[in-house]
Amino acid sequence: MTKIIAVTGTPGTGKSTIARKLSLLLHYQYLDGSQLIKSAKIARGYDKKRRTAIVDPALFTREVLKVRAKCAKKGIKGLIVDSHLAHFLPKRAVSCCIVLSCAISALAKRLSKKGFNQPKIRENLDAEIFDTILVEATESGHKIFRFDTTKPAGKALKILANKLKKL
DSSP: EEEEEEEEEEESSSSHHHHHHHHHHHHHHEEEEEHHHHHHTTTEETTTTTEEEEEEHHHHHHHHHHHHOOOOOOOOEEEEESSGGGGGGGGGSSSSEEEEOOHHHHHHHHHHHTOOHHHHHHHHHHHHTHHHHHHHHTTTTOOOOEEEEEOOOHHHHHHHHHHHTTT
């Protein structure tokens, strides 16, 4: 069975960067959760105030598991799932969940650079301050690796990849 490694975190923490690098280091397939939501058409609406798609985590899970099944048929040994919803994947389907974090000052700069408005920046900074995603991942029962993306990851990412190879 194809392993799933979930990469999650508050917007701006570097999920896509870290997930792509891990997929290369581990020779796993990379899955962009945002693209999956669009291609599978599983958004159930759009929250204008928060400027985000509304997605049922159960539908997201169903689509990720379809991708994993396709990977298994192709003999692909692992799948890196890049999404702020990845920690909602069921424990039984996930080898581990990597929760990214970032210093608040650096995260604020990243979100501003991405064009987020002030209420959206505040919402995401609050989520980071209160470790919302870490708490949700913990409540889901995942084996968790925390990874700080405040500074360039280089050597630390290779160390993490070596730990993941042993799962």
